[in-house]
Amino acid sequence: MLARILALDFGKVRTGIAVTDELQLIASGLTTVETKDLLNFLKNYLEKESVERFVVGLPKQMNNTPSESEELIQPFLQKLGKAFPTVPIDRQDERFTSKMAMQSMVAGGMKKKKRQNKALIDEISATLILQAYLNRV
Numbered sequence: 001m002l003a004r005i006l007a008l009d010f011g012k013v014r015t016g017i018a019v020t021d022e023l024q025l026i027a028s029g030l031t032t033v034e035t036k037d038l039l040n041f042l043k044n045y046l047e048k049e050s051v052e053r054f055v056v057g058l059p060k061q062m063n064n065t066p067s068e069s070e071e072l073i074q075p076f077l078q079k080l081g082k083a084f085p086t087v088p089i090d091r092q093d094e095r096f097t098s099k100m101a102m103q104s105m106v107a108g109g110m111k112k113k114k115r116q117n118k119a120l121i122d123e124i125s126a127t128l129i130l131q132a133y134l135n136r137v
Helices: 035-048 070-083 097-107 118-136
Strands: 004-009 014-020 027-034 051-058 089-093
Touching (some): 014 118, 051 118
16 A cells, blocks of 8 residues: 655644655645644544655754754654654755745746745645655655
8 A cells, every 4th residue: 555755844833734646756735734733634634544654844054953943843743753653754954945935936926915825835845845855765
């Protein structure tokens, strides 16, 4: 049975989510959920879909040290591991994803009003994290 890889662009308020197809070739944005609802969302999703692993963005400063958001991500990673003990968690450097998400929306001709939709930026960022992960493995 083929399974998807699910990526998270974890944020204090919202988390962008992206998944691969079952062949793990293509990364697509899935949605953005409020972070407080994230574990419930993932439980429901994993009841319907087979997920082989989680990829969580790894925020770093330009000098390669962890950014302050990492302090928020660490407790979440522990909860994620407890909630889904059989699903491995990988990390992927996410340094340029928000900037790239914005650039891809501009390049795609998206109207300014839609580009200001932070939830959409989070979802595209999750997709970029997942695509970078796929390119790396």
